[in-house]
Amino acid sequence: xxxxxxxxxxxxxxxxxxxxxxxxxxxxxxxxxxxxxxxxxxxxxxxxxxxxxxxxxxxxxxxxxxxxxxxxxxxxxxxxxxxxxxxxxxxxxxxxxxxxxxxxxxxxxxxxxxxxxxxxxxxxxxxxxxxxxxxxxxxxxxxxxxxxxxxxxxxxxxxxxxxxxxxxxxxxxxxxxxxxxxxxxxxxxxxxxxxxxxxxxxxxxxxxxxxxxx
Numbered sequence: 335x336x337x338x339x340x341x342x343x344x345x346x347x348x349x350x351x352x353x354x355x356x357x358x359x360x361x362x363x364x365x366x367x368x369x370x371x372x373x374x375x376x377x378x379x380x381x382x383x384x385x386x387x388x389x390x391x392x393x394x395x396x397x398x399x400x401x402x403x404x405x406x407x408x409x410x411x412x413x414x415x416x417x418x419x420x421x422x423x424x425x426x427x428x429x430x431x432x433x434x435x436x437x438x439x440x441x442x443x444x445x446x447x448x449x450x451x452x453x454x455x456x457x458x459x460x461x462x463x464x465x466x467x468x469x470x471x472x473x474x475x476x477x478x479x480x481x482x483x484x485x486x487x488x489x490x491x492x493x494x495x496x497x498x499x500x501x502x503x504x505x506x507x508x509x510x511x512x513x514x515x516x517x518x519x520x521x522x523x524x525x526x527x528x529x530x531x532x533x534x535x536x537x538x539x540x541x542x543x544x545x546x547x548x
Contacts, residue, residue, distance in 0.1 A: 352411055449517050
């Protein structure tokens with residue numbers, strides 16, 4: 335989907351109905367549409383969902399001791415929501431979520447906090463990957479030894495120092511640019527045929543469900 339605001343609204347709407355209403359067979363229609371539109375990436379998406387299921391199964395097993403039917407429903411609901419959300423946001427870097435929130439007129443304070451949090455996460459992730467590459471190039475192997483503990487301690491200390499330094503740099507940069515508490519974002523209102531198709535199927539799902547209830 336190209337329209338970031340619609341992407342957020344569609345995800346929230348679909349997740350809300352799947353999570354808080356009785357399950358219906360037609361709830362799978364938007365999910366099938368999204369998977370069809372991202373069929374080239376399915377081989378990467380499915381393993382991510384299966385990995386998350388490893389943690390979900392603990393909760394499902396706990397519920398199964400009390401109510402097996404509820405446990406099966408919980409497993410189906412969580413997987414439908416996860417698969418729909420991960421597929422829609424599979425190529426997301428996080429900044430499209432920020433643009434979507436801005437287009438929906440969410441509080442600038444929340445958007446600013448979200449933006450800088452995402453920036454720091456990506457910075458720390460890049461630093462961790464660089465550290466791993468450096469340790470691998472030096473033939474480092476983790477063992478239960480004092481040297482290993484010292485190495486990990488040094489790595490964590492360096493990460494903390496770099497995070498503090500990066501935050502100070504961001505603070506000085508934004509201050510020098512006259513930051514007033516709101517980050518200017520380039521928000522696109524373009525609506526593609528994929529946006530129309532996904533929104534249409536979710537809207538149809540909601541209409542049918544409301545009609546069945548009424």
